[in-house]
Structures are given as structure tokens and as C-alpha cells.
Amino acid sequence: MTKQTTWSQRFESALHPAIARFNASINFDIELIEYDLTGSIAHAKMLAHVGIISPEEGEQLVVGLEQIRSEYRQGKFTPGIDAEDVHFAVERRLTEIVGDVGKKLHTARSRNDQVGTDTRLYLRDQISQIRTHLRECQLVLLNLAQDNVETLIPGYTHLQRAQPLSLAHHLLAYFEMLERDWVRLGQIQERVNISPLGCGALAGTTFPIDRHYSANLLDFASVYSNSLDGVSDRDFAIEFLSAASLIMVHLSRLSEEIILWASQEFSFVTLKDSCATGSSIMPQKKNPDVPELVRGKTGRVFGHLQALLVLMKGLPLAYNKDLQEDKEALFDSVRTVKGCLEAITILLREGLEFRTQRLAQAVNEDFSNATDVADYLAAKGVPFREAYNLVGKIVRTCLMAGKLLKDLTLQDWQELHPAIEEDIYQAITPTQVVAARNSYGGTGFEQVRQALENARAKIIAE
Structure with missing residues (x-):
């Protein structure tokens, strides 16, 4: 049997x-040790501030x-399994250092509000x-977008060639x-930044503590x-895991x-040898x-979110x-989100x-300009749906002849519709x-350059 040191004499x-x-654990x-120490220091200062212990x-x-x-x-403090958890390990070592006064640290505090405080301090920092x-x-x-405003890349819907894009627009x-x-x-961090210290095990405490004082010491907002x-x-924690899952969704799509x-x-x-x-x-x-x-690690973050949702769904109050x-x-x-962000950043940068x-060739070898023919006719007064059907017909003809739209003669075009010049x-x-797609938020070069300015302004204004 192991020596019991954590519990009261209630246990034989x-x-x-x-x-x-x-x-x-x-x-x-x-x-959590650094956060546990920080929270305990604030608690000790509060106890002295209200006179529960002497200065x-x-x-x-x-x-x-x-x-x-x-x-x-x-590396000199490495508690083992006999400490049970970080909170008891710290308290036990503290008593070894300062003697019986170390046993006063846990006055007006439970491990329930202690771990809650530590976890919030940890997550706020992370x-x-x-x-x-x-x-x-x-x-x-x-930076990558800035260098590729006029580099074109095929745009896709349903993973089929759709319309060409500015590569910068794609990256943005x-x-x-x-x-x-x-x-x-940032919004979640505000909801993390609330102090449970002083809630005790579940019902508060009989001691005249000042929860706002300790919260202020720890930079909690409330x-x-x-x-x-x-x-x-x-x-x-669930909100954070949800946000972390969305980050991983975005990194996985990229x-x-x-x-x-x-x-x-x-x-x-082309992938460079370094990555x-x-x-x-x-x-x-x-x-x-x-x-x-990155794509593979996305699933583990999703799993943690699901696990915590299932964990919480049936718990009665309180701890x-x-x-x-x-x-x-x-x-x-x-760890996973930070590691994936770092790896993707390095991959993109170097x-x-x-x-x-190859990209220039790609945007010249398909029918992704077909919509522009329909737009061209619509601008000349042809109803768009009629223009749409006419272009569909000419695309079919091109496919049968092994041609692209750019290969048609002017006579071919005017047989399609006499308004074509x-x-x-x-x-x-x-x-x-x-360039023609210059509507707000579009891929037109003017819009992309403005989007780059707006994006940099967001970072500078931080």
C-alpha cells in the first residue's frame, strides 16, 4: 500500500x-505548475490583505x-505519482520550505476553484x-499575395474548372x-478571463475573503x-476547442x-527540400x-471537442x-494548433x-472564360439566360472540334450572334x-490591391 498523505483522518x-x-493527474x-504558483501567490497575498494570515x-x-x-x-522540482496532482505537490513542497505556515495557504480555497483558476490562467496565456x-x-x-496579384490560377467549384482568379485573391x-x-x-479569451478563485468547493467560504482583490492581482476582468x-x-474550454477546431478546418482546407x-x-x-x-x-x-x-491532426482536435461535450452533458452540479x-x-x-500553425507558416514562407x-498555361487551356462570353452578350442587350444558352451551344461545338473559345474565328463568333465583334x-x-471582375470583394486586380491594403491595416491596427 502507498502511504496516504493527501486526505484527512477520515480515511483509515x-x-x-x-x-x-x-x-x-x-x-x-x-x-499547470507555473499558473498554479501564480494563482497561489495571489491567494496568499489576498489572505494577508484581509487579515486571515499575517503580512x-x-x-x-x-x-x-x-x-x-x-x-x-x-529541473530540481519533479514531483512523482505520490503527489497525486500539481496542487498537492506544490503545497507539500511549500511546507517543506517554509514549515507549518505552508499549511495555511489552502485556507479559504478548494482544489475545485484552484484548478479552475489555473486552467483559466493557462488558457488565457495560450x-x-x-x-x-x-x-x-x-x-x-x-506577403505571398502581394507578390502574386497578377499571377493567375484556375478557380474551381465542385473541383471542376470554373473561372480564373488572381492567385493573391485565392490566398487572401x-x-x-x-x-x-x-x-x-479574442472573444473567447474575454469569457476565459473570469476568476473562480474564492468559490471554494462549491458554496463559497466562511472566511472574509476579497475575491475581487485576488482577481485583480491575476488580471482577471471579473x-x-x-x-x-x-x-x-x-x-x-468547449468554446476554445470549438475555435481550435475551426482553425484546424481552415488549415486543413489550405x-x-x-x-x-x-x-x-x-x-x-514545387515543394522545396526543407519542407x-x-x-x-x-x-x-x-x-x-x-x-x-496538418490535415491528419485536424481529427484529433475535433475528437477533443466531442469528448469534452460528451463529458459535460450529464454532469450534475457542482464539481x-x-x-x-x-x-x-x-x-x-x-500543442496541436500551435504546431500546425507554425508548420504551415514555415511551409508558406519558405x-x-x-x-x-504552369499556372499561366493552366488558365489558357479550358473554358473558364465561357461566362465572360455570356456577360459580353448581356452587355450588348442579349438577355443573360439566352446568352448563357448560346455559349453552352458554342462550347459543345468546340469540344466536338477539339478547340477552345480563343480558337474560333470572328465568322464563327458572328454565326453564334451578330452582336459579337x-x-x-x-x-x-x-x-x-x-481584371473585369471588379465588384467589391471580387478577384479584379484593383479590388485585390485594395483588399491587401485593408488586410495590412487590420494587422497594423491590432
């Missing part, structure tokens, strides 16, 4: 060793907690870091997705107004396109491992041990090169097709 014997291992919640005792506790922080950073990663990725997309679509992610995380809600709320673009069938991009791998058996291969891994399971989901999702000649050839060039 220790946990079975296997149950102790099953019950412990120290192997993963040690990640001298408060100072002793703070000094002892900072010593533990130093020991941890130096959200800030993820938002920084998002901005870095957005900046790379902006992902900038906008990440901008929503950045804003969304405190929970209901102690039951404070210790049992994990909405903020990854899928890069994978397609790098294939021999598309050949729109690609080879095959163990096929010497000619260059594999897009980075986007494939239940089930909530221990939220940590690994959060920790792994944070790991791929657009094959501009020599300027049809200019109207259907890919560059003109793109």
Missing part, C-alpha cells in the same frame, strides 16, 4: 496502488512559492500565443478565415457571481489544396508531409472527478514555390477575365 487506510495511479497537470506569513508563502518556481525551471501564431501566418499569406481567402479565427479567439457555476463551468497543387496532375507548386520528404522505396518521390500531417479529463484535451489541442508558367478576343483573355 491508503488507496490501492493501482487506484492511486488511476486517480493521479500529476503526469499531465504538471503543465509576515503572506510574505513567507510568496517567497516559498517563488522558490518552487525557480526549482521547477531548473490563446494569446495562438493569436500571435495566427498573425504570423496571416502576414506570410499577405485564407487570410480572411484566419482573421475570423483571430477575432473569435469574478464568477455564482460559486456553483464557478467551479463547474467548462463552457470556456493543406488539401497544397497537396493537390503539388501533385503531378496539377503541378501548380518535403522522400520515399523509402521510390527514389523519385517528394512527399507533402507537412500539409498531410465531479470527470472534469479531470478536460486537461489532456486542452493541452493536446493547444517551403513552396508557385510555378507561374473583334473585341471578343480581348474580353476572353484570362487576364481580362480576372
Whole structure:
């Protein structure tokens, strides 16, 4: 049997060793140690501020907690399974350092509100870091777009050639997705930034604490107004995992396109050696491992969101041990999102090169300018639906003859409709097709340049 050190004298014997291992969380919640120390320092200062402990005792506790922080950073404090969790590990080490005054730290506090505080401090910090990663990725997309305003790329619907686009316009679509992610995380961070410290186990405390004082020390914007809600709320964690899932959706969609673009069938991009791998058996291969891994890791973040939703759906108030399971989901999702953002940013910045000649060829070898013929006729007074049907007819004729629209003679065009003139050839060039789409938010070069200015202004105004 293991020696029991955590519980009161209510228990006559220790946990079975296997149950102790099953019950412990120290192997993963040690990640909260810096936040636990910060929260405990604020709690100690509050206890001294309201007179529950003396100023001298408060100072002793703070000094002892900072010593533990130093020991941890130096690799000298490595609690094992016998500590059960990070909170007890810190308290036990604190008592070794400062003596019996260390036992006063837990006055007017439960591990329920303590872990809730630690988790919020952790997530608030991690959200800030993820938002920084998002901005870095957005900046790379902006720079890439800036260099490719007049580079054309086929646009697709249903994965069929649709209309040509400015490559910058295509890249800026992902900038906008990440901008929503950045804003969304900021909104969630506001709801993370509420202090449960002082809610106790579930009902508050009999001690004359000042919850707003400790919240202010920890830079929380407010405190929970209901102690039951404070210790049992994990909405903020679910919201974060939902936002993390959307980030991964966006990164996965971009990854899928890069994978397609790098294939021999598309050949729109070349992967550089710094961001690609080879095959163990096929010497000619260059594999897009980075986007494939991002696409693959998306599922694990989705899984964590689903797991936490299922975890919470049936829990009665207030705290239940089930909530221990939220940590690994959060920790792994944070690591996954940060790692994927970093990898995609490097890939975009230095790991791929657009094959501009191949892209120019691609936009000249299809019927993606067919809509522009219909628009051309509509501008000359032909009802659009009639023009649409006429163009469909000429496309069918071209397909049967093995021609493209640009190969038709003026006589061919005028047999289609007498309103067509020599300027049809200019109207259907890919560059003109793109430039003409100058409606707000469109792919026209003027609109794209304005969109680039607007995007940079968003980052500068941050």
C-alpha cells in the first residue's frame, strides 16, 4: 500500500496502488505548475490583505512559492505519482520550505476553484500565443499575395474548372478565415478571463475573503457571481476547442489544396527540400508531409471537442472527478494548433514555390472564360439566360472540334450572334477575365490591391 498523505483522518487506510495511479493527474497537470504558483501567490497575498494570515506569513508563502518556481525551471522540482496532482505537490513542497505556515495557504480555497483558476490562467496565456501564431501566418499569406496579384490560377467549384482568379485573391481567402479565427479567439479569451478563485468547493467560504482583490492581482476582468457555476463551468474550454477546431478546418482546407497543387496532375507548386520528404522505396518521390500531417491532426482536435461535450452533458452540479479529463484535451489541442500553425507558416514562407508558367498555361487551356462570353452578350442587350444558352451551344461545338473559345474565328463568333465583334478576343483573355471582375470583394486586380491594403491595416491596427 502507498502511504496516504493527501486526505484527512477520515480515511483509515491508503488507496490501492493501482487506484492511486488511476486517480493521479500529476503526469499531465504538471503543465499547470507555473499558473498554479501564480494563482497561489495571489491567494496568499489576498489572505494577508484581509487579515486571515499575517503580512509576515503572506510574505513567507510568496517567497516559498517563488522558490518552487525557480526549482521547477531548473529541473530540481519533479514531483512523482505520490503527489497525486500539481496542487498537492506544490503545497507539500511549500511546507517543506517554509514549515507549518505552508499549511495555511489552502485556507479559504478548494482544489475545485484552484484548478479552475489555473486552467483559466493557462488558457488565457495560450490563446494569446495562438493569436500571435495566427498573425504570423496571416502576414506570410499577405506577403505571398502581394507578390502574386497578377499571377493567375484556375478557380474551381465542385473541383471542376470554373473561372480564373488572381492567385493573391485565392490566398487572401485564407487570410480572411484566419482573421475570423483571430477575432473569435479574442472573444473567447474575454469569457476565459473570469476568476473562480474564492468559490471554494462549491458554496463559497466562511472566511472574509476579497475575491475581487485576488482577481485583480491575476488580471482577471471579473469574478464568477455564482460559486456553483464557478467551479463547474467548462463552457470556456468547449468554446476554445470549438475555435481550435475551426482553425484546424481552415488549415486543413489550405493543406488539401497544397497537396493537390503539388501533385503531378496539377503541378501548380514545387515543394522545396526543407519542407518535403522522400520515399523509402521510390527514389523519385517528394512527399507533402507537412500539409498531410496538418490535415491528419485536424481529427484529433475535433475528437477533443466531442469528448469534452460528451463529458459535460450529464454532469450534475457542482464539481465531479470527470472534469479531470478536460486537461489532456486542452493541452493536446493547444500543442496541436500551435504546431500546425507554425508548420504551415514555415511551409508558406519558405517551403513552396508557385510555378507561374504552369499556372499561366493552366488558365489558357479550358473554358473558364465561357461566362465572360455570356456577360459580353448581356452587355450588348442579349438577355443573360439566352446568352448563357448560346455559349453552352458554342462550347459543345468546340469540344466536338477539339478547340477552345480563343480558337474560333470572328465568322464563327458572328454565326453564334451578330452582336459579337473583334473585341471578343480581348474580353476572353484570362487576364481580362480576372481584371473585369471588379465588384467589391471580387478577384479584379484593383479590388485585390485594395483588399491587401485593408488586410495590412487590420494587422497594423491590432
